[in-house]
Amino acid sequence: EIVLTQSPGTLSLSPGERATLSCRASQSVSSNYLAWYQQKPGQAPRLLIYGASSRAADIPDRFSGSGSGTDFTLTISRVETEDFAVYYCHQYGYSRDTFGQGTKLEIK
Amino acid sequence: QVQLAQSGAEVKKPGASVKVSCKASGFTFTSDDIEWVRQATGQGPEWMGWMNLNSGKTYYVQKFQGRVSMTRDTSTTTAYMELSSLRAEDTAVYYCARYRPEIRNGFDIWGQGTMVTVSS
Numbered sequence: 001e002i003v004l005t006q007s008p009g010t011l012s013l014s015p016g017e018r019a020t021l022s023c024r025a026s027q028s029v030s031s032n033y034l035a036w037y038q039q040k041p042g043q044a045p046r047l048l049i050y051g052a053s054s055r056a057a058d059i060p061d062r063f064s065g066s067g068s069g070t071d072f073t074l075t076i077s078r079v080e081t082e083d084f085a086v087y088y089c090h091q092y093g094y095s096r097d098t099f100g101q102g103t104k105l106e107i108k
Numbered sequence: 109q110v111q112l113a114q115s116g117a118e119v120k121k122p123g124a125s126v127k128v129s130c131k132a133s134g135f136t137f138t139s140d141d142i143e144w145v146r147q148a149t150g151q152g153p154e155w156m157g158w159m160n161l162n163s164g165k166t167y168y169v170q171k172f173q174g175r176v177s178m179t180r181d182t183s184t185t186t187a188y189m190e191l192s193s194l195r196a197e198d199t200a201v202y203y204c205a206r207y208r209p210e211i212r213n214g215f216d217i218w219g220q221g222t223m224v225t226v227s228s
């Protein structure tokens with residue numbers, strides 16, 4: 001099983017600042033099948049990024065994903081108030097899916 | 109509109125079973141997979157397994173093998189997840205999500221979640 005470790009656990013930023021979230025895998029993620037999700041309280045996760053760097057439909061371009069192999073990053077270029085939430089990474093595609101434990105993005 | 113609509117909250121006693129439904133609409137039901145994910149309060153998501161809606165083929169995480177069953181009814185475009193021998197640690201929100209194996213674009217559509225509480 002691939003273990004995904006997200007850092008930091010909590011990120012405190014002000015609106016307009018840049019957010020950088022990390023996801024490190026215990027072994028190489030096949031074909032970079034790595035996704036990022038946003039989750040707000042009481043809601044289901046929402047797909048932001050798939051294939052490590054492709055934005056899902058209707059996701060603003062301030063969200064971007066990068067990385068390969070074992071190190072992946074989600075960047076929010078300028079955080080807006082609606083972006084404060086928990087973010088999860090997820091490796092998928094070969095019937096051994098796992099999720100990270102999450103990074104909480106909170107208002108500073 | 110592409111969506112997955114799940115059944116309502118359940119309260120079960122230890123040892124009982126629960127069956128959660130996930131009705132699909134707005135897309136070709138037999139083109140994709142349905143994944144099941146659960147999330148305990150304050151925890152990250154936990155993947156449980158998948159079902160191919162065309163063939164009915166399933167894959168279950170070893171942790172749940174022997175206790176979980178994923179099925180579907182193509183006539184009503186509904187997928188089901190049944191979990192048996194419930195224990196307190198099964199208390200969680202259970203989600204269904206769509207995965208398109210031909211596109212491999214992650215879990216792009218999620219149900220609203222079904223809260224399952226296991227308590228004596």
